[in-house]
Amino acid sequence: MQVKVRYFGMTKEIAGCDQEVVELGEGTCAADLFAHLQQRFPKLDAFRGSIALAVNLEYSDGKTILRDHDEVH
Numbered sequence: 001m002q003v004k005v006r007y008f009g010m011t012k013e014i015a016g017c018d019q020e021v022v023e024l025g026e027g028t029c030a031a032d033l034f035a036h037l038q039q040r041f042p043k044l045d046a047f048r049g050s051i052a053l054a055v056n057l058e059y060s061d062g063k064t065i066l067r068d069h070d071e072v073h
Contacts, residue, residue, distance in 0.1 A: 001024055001025070001067065001069075002022065002023055002024075002069065003021070003070045004019060004020070004070070005021075005022050006019045015037075022036070028066050029062060029065050029066065030062045034051075055070055057071075
């Protein structure tokens with residue numbers, strides 16, 4: 001499945017773009033996506049405590065299961 005990830009502020013600087021499409025396996029949750037992004041962009045780890053995840057404009061505690069074409073902020 002594919003989800004759109006949008007980056008803002010420091011995360012935008014770290015990722016080097018404001019959005020991208022990420023390919024994930026079925027059943028992936030928002031926290032798993034963040035762990036995947038941390039592997040790609042290790043500097044994100046320094047901001048983990050101050051980053052709030054939102055899936056389709058609703059805040060997520062990380063347990064939200066992602067679906068094809070979701071948008072994650």
